[in-house]
Amino acid sequence: MNSEEEIIKLYEENLNPGLARIVKFMGLNSIEVEAQGTKVVDSSGEKYIDCVGGYGSLNFGHRPPKIVAAVKKQLEKMPLSSKLLLNRQQAELAAKLAEVTPGELKFSFACNSGTEAVEGALKLARLYTGKSEIISTVNAFHGKSMGALSATGKEEYKAPFQPLVPGFKHVPFGDIAALAKAVTSRTAAIIVEPIQGEGGIILPPEGYLAEIRKLCNEKEILMIVDEIQTGLGRTGTNFAVEFEKIVPDIMVLAKSLSGGVIPIGALIAKSKVWDPLCESPFLHTSTFGGNPLAAVAGKKALGILKQDKLASRAKELGRKLLIELNKLQIKYSDLIEEVRGRGLMIGIELVTEGIGGMLISELTKRNLLAAYTLNQPKVIRIEPPLVITKEEVDKVVDIFSAAFREVAKMISKEDIC
Template sequence: MKTHEAQDQASLFDVVYAAYKEFINPPLARFMKIAGSGVEVRARGCHVYDHTGKAFLDFCGGYGVFTLGYMHPAVVEAVRGQLDSMALSSRVMFNAQTAALAKALADLAPGDLKISFFSNSGTEAVEAALKLARLSTKRKHLVSTFNGYHGKTMGSLTATGRDIFREKFEPLVPEFEHVPYGDLESLERALPGAAAFIVEPVQCEGGVVVPPDGYLRGVRELCTKHGALFIADEVQTGLGRTGYLWGVDYDGVVPDVMTAAKGLSGGVVPIGATISKTDVWMRAFGDAPLLHTSTFGGNPLACTAGLAALDVLVREHLVEKSKTQGAYLLEQAQTLARRYPEVIVEVRGRGLVAGVELRSEGYGGVIIPECVKHGLLVAYTLNQQRVIRLEPPLVVTRAEIDQAIEILDGSFAKARAKLGALSA
């Protein structure tokens, strides 16, 4: 017979699952249930705890949000303090937290990137960048990459390079063109007369695709040559994820506009930012400061979280940790690739974002639930379902990486035993 506690846990799951099925997203709810998802109840560091109290080591990290882990005490404390004075902005008065975060970002951003427009998500940060580019250059044509991911609102979706997300919403934003990622010759053909090229330093949702060394330097040179803005979409790669403060730092280049979101407010309050050079911003909005606005963007709560998160990132040397732990994670994951060549095509990554490319999507259907069963959260990348992302918080320890690798090892063995050699 079930204890009362077990009954309560089961009924919490039933109630939440039923609500998801009826009021949120019926097919996704069923898919999540099959994948073994429980109800998340609380989280700390690299762990999420479900309704039964079971701990899950999170190697999905909110798709890159939890750079500091969950509920970093310094960020939580700062946000609690700010809640006592004011949470959202009046919008008609100056706000000290918004000002301080904009200054901190200007200090940390590469080169002379200086002016921040604040929003509440990655896709909004991208929308702002695209509008800024058209206005600043007085040109219309925008260039992005196949297999890139920039969000799902209309402008960002048009930039996103995956047909399945785009086709059903056509007509999308006109005057957009996609070029192959990592290919400077195609870019050069597309750039004459273009307002901007938007690109990720690593295509994270595209299956963790790392471009050839020097690619971003080539992008910088070509954009300068053709008078197009270079927009680096750092929503996922920014703030230490790739082992560099910004993904563009790998090639040592300064874009004209940069987006940030995900890890920016330490996984506590959503925020997005579009950071641009002053002259670029002035050409767009210098005589029309209210052309692009956001009611909630830059609110004091989110900016307080952002300031605390940037402080933790620097104080705890998380960028350096991302590089060393990322190298260890990659090395360990590559041993799995050698052990399961029937299942894994390759493992690749930079810093603490790694992708395990499977020979067939079918393997993921066994591997992901098997990982969940053994207490490890992993997920597909959004554009490439054949790739499982490994994207833990930057505070992850070696012991936690070892634990994740052990669970993955067992899951690959299970997938191989169950499915044999699948064709792609």
């Protein structure tokens, strides 16, 4: 039995047989063993360009040397906190977040994941306003814990777990009129992604976020912005809200916040919103949240974000990639419905879902990793590390071109048969 068969057997016997079946069907049963920068190496020594990027968790690349070095240094001193004494690393991370995030966002709470950050934000909104209703958007993705899942706008994930947390309603993304109509005297907050990531890389109409900000001001409700996937340079600005120059009342972050080295999440809010937690600081806590390893990684990542101008890099290379992929859309219009995105957050919407499986398989054969968006299998996401080079972008375009050429041939043969 070779190593791939051994690992598949372990998946089947101890993880999830259904997952093992999907992995085998997609031809993704190679074993990843090492990674650096934009490359993933499997057990056979094959190197892949990573255009999945940990679903947005690897903006700084795999194993960024400066962040790894900082974490190793902290590991030798104190990996986890006693939780009783003051923690310098956590305090300095909070100060750095206040410095880097837009406007008057000031106080933060560190946790371990995006879904935890969303849970904290929802609790804070209810605590501050004394109201319970939360408005989200159709096709949104905010996580899969009970509160975050209640905000998520995909019924397929929610139905098996009903009843979820009450008080949530959903309106179409990008429709400010529907949003305004949904607000009631019981509304505590609106939660929104600046760009729907798992929804299929859906960009809102121009001015949408600014209109939400205006609505929240008028109705005296909170605006929660989920920057878990869009933040930290991904869309060509440090945070996607900067594109419309607005400041939310609460922002949630995760994924690349630690440079892709340690799991971390965070919510950061304006001072007035934080007041109830100042009065009762133990209402919301986390054993591992803000641990020294994650905090050190986060501090270093936020420093690199600015020093290396990763947002500008994403803007420039993303523009180049969009231009080239749109040329492919014209050439293969019978396969590609649309190419869209901002910065290095790009989606290729296919004409039918069935094309996606063939395309991912062909990309993998050519040593490029890509994946569906979670809520929309017709859309293939491209989210490489922001450290990708111009030469690697050219290579990505060449591989997509070859893969689409092969898929077109396969579909043509099926039609003939």
